[in-house]
């Protein structure tokens with residue numbers, strides 16, 4: 001594999017999940033979709049590295065993760 | 067405005083060729099007197115190559131069609147002797163503004179650098195430009211140059227042979243035959259020459275329809291390109307506003323899919339739409355209205371034996387990015403000097419093959435860019451729309467997102483990276499003028515660089531001594547020697563950190579090779595490569 005980190009890298013994993021879900025609390029599907037799209041763009045820009053981004057896109061697009 | 071569409075610009079006149087017993091053979095016949103065919107003819111005639119242009123019409127193109135002409139096109143028009151006419155009439159601009167809903171999201175400058183003769187873009191109706199090109203054809207003919215346009219000469223059949231092409235031409239006085247050593251097909255998107263030679267034209271069709279209106283109004287919109295995503299007056303769709311000369315504005319409104327074009331183009335319908343956009347108080351009159359859809363596609367090969375395709379006949383793009391006519395000018399800019407050398411026997415026919423390589427490469431770049439713009443402007447799924455809107459939402463405050471906004475990547479010339487005619491590079495010199503790139507304009511202390519380069523092979527020597535001229539197998543290279551301190555902008559663009567530089571520049575003003583010192587053998591070798599005699 002390439003440069004994409006797939007080992008645990010987030011401190012306070014449970015806290016992060018809770019915060020991510022809280023962001024969507026009480027939102028409509030359209031609002032949530034818009035938030036998710038912005039979130040992806042913001043994170044992608046932070047990563048910047050095209051090779052990592054391509055790998056992440058491929059990984060996310062796999063029907064079964066194997 | 068209507069008069070210009072009704073007056074024959076090159077009325078039919080009988081040619082002696084129509085009374086010849088055997089078909090008269092011409093070195094080059096151009097089919098199509100659109101902007102691309104006219105430019106080809108002027109370029110050839112300026113180099114002394116006899117050329118006949120055939121067009122089935124006798125007037126300028128109907129409606130304004132292309133309006134945005136790029137700096138590279140203006141540079142080419144300068145070389146063709148039409149630059150001042152175009153620049154004198156057109157509206158110059160380099161700022162674009164992007165709106166999302168009712169908010170202005172950001173603005174961009176396309177030429178954030180001074181020290182160029184021509185602006186990033188010039189807005190000018192295609193019919194005006196065609197008129198200037200025809201004027202230039204007439205001026206060349208009056209000087210005794212071998213150039214001629216034949217109006218109402220419709221090419222109806224083609225015989226393709228090993229070393230010539232026979233044309234059947236219909237005229238108001240009946241058909242005649244004509245032979246061409248080389249045929250340049252500039253007969254537009256529906257090219258009949260393409261069909262007659264059995265070539266495919268494959269690519270993607272887009273489903274959205276657009277309404278295009280040229281509107282005469284007294285309004286104080288600045289000379290800028292304004293692009294709206296999802297504006298209040300065209301919800302869920304896009305809009306574009308552009309200023310042209312003569313108090314005319316171009317308005318382009320996305321209509322969406324499955325619309326009824328006949329209904330949409332009715333003046334009362336169009337006026338109602340424009341009212342919403344321009345407000346109740348703005349007075350305006352419709353000048354020209356049309357509905358279009360578009361495709362992005364190209365021919366597999368632009369060179370098919372003695373038949374060479376250029377302009378819309380060879381490739382088609384969406385209008386976002388103004389890459390249609392602009393790339394057509396670059397096609398003929400690339401082709402004509404090559405054809406001249408091959409006709410003179412100074413270069414092998416292989417040189418023509420480099421036209422295929424370089425301009426197919428450019429067409430792919432144009433198609434890629436215009437396809438991406440189209441996908442951003444007309445998202446094809448709910449999710450692509452969500453991402454598109456997310457980009458626009460972020461762009462107002464977050465700089466990074468502005469680079470993702472794609473309201474059309476406006477035409478810039480291709481750099482023929484790794485092209486077959488490129489010679490050695492020296493990477494101590496600035497990247498922007500590397501082999502394959504069009505030489506960038508700069509002040510020289512005594513006129514503009516591109517004007518001084520003109521049209522032949524040139525050795526641009528900066529801060530160093532080289533011979534005044536050089537000849538290699540009938541091809542002449544003339545030196546343009548400049549001082550390293552002639553102008554800081556010249557030094558920045560051509561020297562970078564180096565103390566001296568030598569550039570071999572092709573007749574289309576693309577860089578062929580460059581060095582930081584003069585070596586005659588190296589220049590001769592690069593010249594052979596640049597004229598298809600390498601390897």
Ligand SMILES: Cc1cc2nc3c(=O)[nH]c(=O)nc-3n(C[C@H](O)[C@H](O)[C@H](O)COP(=O)(O)OP(=O)(O)OC[C@H]3O[C@@H](n4cnc5c(N)ncnc54)[C@H](O)[C@@H]3O)c2cc1C
Pocket residue numbers: 097098099100101102103120121122123127131132133134135192219220221222252253254255257258259278358376377378379385388389390391392393394
């Ligand atoms: C709405 C719109 C907006 C556009 N905006 C821009 C823009 O801003 N910038 C830009 O660069 N481009 C733009 N374009 C594209 C531009 O108009 C074309 O790329 C350009 O006109 C192509 O020039 P051409 O000479 O290849 O073909 P055309 O202009 O189509 O000329 C072809 C000529 O060939 C003649 N002909 C055809 N068949 C025959 C035959 N069998 N025998 C003899 N003659 C024949 C026709 O009469 C015609 O005169 C726009 C196009 C449209 C429709």
